[in-house]
Amino acid sequence: MARAAATATPSVIARPNRAVDRSDLFDDKFLKTLEHLHMVSRKVFAGNIRAERRTRKVGSGIEFADHRTYARGDDFRYIDWNLYGRLDKLLLRLFEEEEDLHIYILIDVSDSMSIGSPLPKLHYAMQVGAALTYVGLANLDRVAIVPFGDRVMARLPPSRGKNRIFRVFQFLRDCEIGGKTELADCMKDFVAQNKRRGLAVVISDFYDPKGFEEGINTLRYNKFEPFVLQVYDRREAEPELHGDLALVDCETGDTREVTISKSLLEQYTRAHEAYCTELETFCTKRAVPFFRTHTAIPFDELVLKIFRSGGFLR
């Protein structure tokens, strides 16, 4: 974003660097909204034991998880005799392992995220990320914030408790932003830096020239649970351009001269839609929760939608 501003000529259509100024991002209204979201999340999981996100690991817990066939040497105290009486088969009872699960909120802070109206995508992503963090903290999950761009930026270590939220706000206001989008490399660095597995919520526009597949697969292959949240601006999907323009990539600075016509705009819109669909299809096929939103949708609506889908809260 800063680089784009530095290279901007007087002919560049004015795009104020609003992503830099994040001072009003988490105001009182935002806090009230967060509290409301937390209330909703509590209703969704009324009756459940709080503060614990269960792993799907089988262990020595007290809660029944599954059955398996008895093998010689297994502890016969865990044989399910009721099932034997019914099925005449020896089956062993398995129990869940209780363990704290980390939530990693990975926020794309590259230059492409500084674009957007009425709100830059970055601010929107930060608000969504902060909202999810608050819900997680309120549920006594350990939540970490990891900004990334062309590299993984300094992160906010995992912490627990609602009172940590202000630290999260401050971190998001002050964190370093900018750079290109290098999703694959950043995910590799992330999985290498974070040994405790957990839920990885990736909030980005996924505008990586090298593609999104490798990055998401890296998370999957390293036992993280990816949760993909694509944020875009409506004017990126349906640009209002005309005439002879020189398109400048805000991250790379590449320039491409183009004469915008109606048919070209239609083609671009279709191409953008195809790209987003491609991402969605990829995630869906791999059972990766996927949400796509644009900045005009209030962030709390998005979060509620996420809650209703059950993908974030369990």
Added chain:
Amino acid sequence: MSLLGPLGGSLFLWITVSAAALAVGAYIIKMRRRRFEVPFSHLWKRVLEQKDANALWKQLKRMMSLLLILLIMGIVLFAALDPTLGAIDREARSVVILIDASASMKAMDGDEAGKISRMEAARRRADDLIDSMGGGDLAMIMKVDGQATPLSRFSSDGPMLHKIIHGVTGADRTEVRAQEAERATKARAQKAAGEKSDDTPSRLLDGIQASDTPADLTRALGAAADALRDRPNPLVVLISDGAYPEQQLGLVSWDAQAPVAASADPQAKPAASAKNLAMVDLSKVDVRYMPVGRRSDNVGIIAFNVRRYIANKAAYEVYIEVQNFGTEAAHRQLALYNGDTAVDIKRIDLAPGQRIKQIYPKLPGSVDNKLRASLRPVDGPGGSDSFALDDQAYALLPARKKQKVLMVTTDNLFLEGALLVYENVDPAKLTPEQYEKNPAVADMMDVVIFDEYTPATLPPPPVSLLFFHPTGPNSPFTVRSEINGPRITEVDEGHPVMRWVTMSDVYMDKSAVFTVDAKKGESTIAYFVRDPIIVAKRDGRRKVLAFGFSLPAAGRESATDLPMRVAFPMLLVNTLDWFAGDQTDLLTTYPTGTRERVPLDGVIGATEAEVLAPDGTLTRTPVIEGLATFYGSHVGYYELAAKNPTGNTIAQIQLAANLASPGESDIAPSTELTLGGKKLEAPEAFAITHSRKIWIYLVLLAMGLIVMEWVTYHRRITV
């Protein structure tokens, strides 16, 4: 097609190149791209790669805008060349159209039915000529009457030339009138401020109208030749009835005249080919003739004069001359009017070509000084004609006024008796003593006669003064000495006072001798050898005459036998007439179409005169040395007001103008005209009957293309 635009070839090329460069430069600036930041150019690349297959078509579409602009510019530049459709098989000509507007053009035989005048027929012929002008032809309209008046510059603007010929009508006329009124107001203001002003009336308002003057063809041909000098293919077309004096038709030369070489022998005769400065050189000019008019029958008044009897100023004599110019016998009624009163009406019969003279003697005078002679039609064949202008003639009787004469004298029966005989005099008498007591009595007189008496106080002007034997320092003329027994040896016979007077044997026993100062306007009327003994002068607004000798009277020593001579009453009458400005040969009737010098006798200090014509137009003329220049363009009565430098009117004179021209009254038209021995042909038919200028259509096309370019650009068709 012809290209008539005023731009030269190289200039046009420069303009074209500059305009094209400007258009391309503007197009390049227009094509400069705005920079726009996008978050993910990768997507745009994907899209654009698909469109590269149509790059050529895109280029062509983008070029379309530039091509349209260049096309529009080309059309506008082409329109600037003023292209005209029509084939041209000859070079452009410069044409001077001379339209005869003399008096004979008022004859109502422009068509078979006699419904239009020759002037109207000439205007229509001129219209046809203008309409048939070729693409590059330029025409100038010149009106020919007593003067040659160019009415336009050389132009191919047909509508403008038609307006000059016919005048303006409708809204245009209202507009021209408003402009005229504004100009007249401005001219009056300038004149009041002492600045130069132009109050010449517009020539546009009424078009070309026939005047009441004969045509000066020589002057018109000379003006046309001067206008056509150094112009390509010069042509003069004369539209006229051909009624010109033979003398004018001969003052044309078709050969270039070489200047006469100086001869060493001063006695040598000039060469035969010596240049006649009066001749018009038409050697390089093609002159054509378009006749108008059909009838030749006309009876007109060719002379109308009036004079007052010398002895009896109350009576006058009229002379009228009438001629039949037709080929058939004619009959008319000749009427003479004094004001509105018919003095005499009689029928006259004239054989073809006959000229008759009518004299009306001893007609009694009246209050109205306007005389008019009129020819009225009578019923029957030969009773009327188509030319009415010369059927009226106008004249004025010189103003007659009874003079108040005061004699300041002791009893002098000779003087008193002579004045009593004169009917136009209202005499009064005072003795010198009575005069001295009340000299103001003389202020109301026209003339004061001081007999053997020179007062200290003279009556103020304009009272004229007659002295017999003035003496002393109060004498109006410096008395040098007195001589005994003088004789009159020399007389200024040209002086009005000495008209019909013989004084060579008049006896005088003695006389004063005067010193004459010509610088003071003093002149000598009679000498004794070299001694002035009768002198006169104009002193400002009055006249003064002095005799150096006394008249005989009781109690006087000196004597003369002049009162016993026939010359004495004549001398007195002449003196009084001279004082009054009443000369028997003072003309008040002038021919139209000539410049005359009108004497403003007795008017001192006039620098300018305003002349009010019979048609109401007012013109100004300078007054130089007491003479005003008068040009009568219409028949009728004129009022001339002499003005001093401050603009005040100091005298008013009436004048009359008549056609009085046998040449103009002989209206027989000429179907052929010979100028300088060469018969003039009719103008050849022009190569193209009409030319069409197409620049307006080109401009409309350019405007349409501009709209198209705007639409295609803003609808993204050409981008």
